[in-house]
Amino acid sequence: MRVMIVEDEPNIVESLSFVFSREGWQVVAALDGDTAIGHLLDEPPDVLVLDVMLPPHSGFEVLKRVRSEPSLRHLPVLVLTARGQEKDRHTALRLGADAFVTKPFSNRDIVQQVRELAVGKEGTDGAQTGC
Numbered sequence: 001m002r003v004m005i006v007e008d009e010p011n012i013v014e015s016l017s018f019v020f021s022r023e024g025w026q027v028v029a030a031l032d033g034d035t036a037i038g039h040l041l042d043e044p045p046d047v048l049v050l051d052v053m054l055p056p057h058s059g060f061e062v063l064k065r066v067r068s069e070p071s072l073r074h075l076p077v078l079v080l081t082a083r084g085q086e087k088d089r090h091t092a093l094r095l096g097a098d099a100f101v102t103k104p105f106s107n108r109d110i111v112q113q114v115r116e117l118a119v120g121k122e123g124t125d126g127a128q129t130g131c
Helices: 011-021 032-044 060-067 086-093 107-124
Strands: 003-007 024-032 048-051 077-081 100-102
Touching: 003 011, 003 032, 011 024, 011 048, 011 107, 024 032, 032 060, 048 060, 048 086, 060 077, 060 086, 077 086, 077 107, 100 107
Parallel strands: 003 024, 003 048, 048 077, 077 100
Antiparallel strands: none
């Protein structure tokens, strides 16, 4: 499985990359929204882990773009944020996120969420899974 992490905090990227690699997953990372979109269009992953607070475009803007691209429309997206406000959760879900995790998170929980999104994608032939 191929997981893409879009996160501007290098320590979080390093930590998630280690945890996901330990699961045997291939990991690709981007530190900003523009780089992420380029990678996503070139080689879509099986699951996208997307931070909300990104330069120069927010994770919400990246998510809008992902959902507007026919080739990415059904890509499972897990949104990460340090801002655990209910408003952010509603915005993420309204824009098409499949799951929402608040920082700090446990490694076990995030691995489980990504695994469930990947299984849901396989089980529904690319259709979105619920949160």
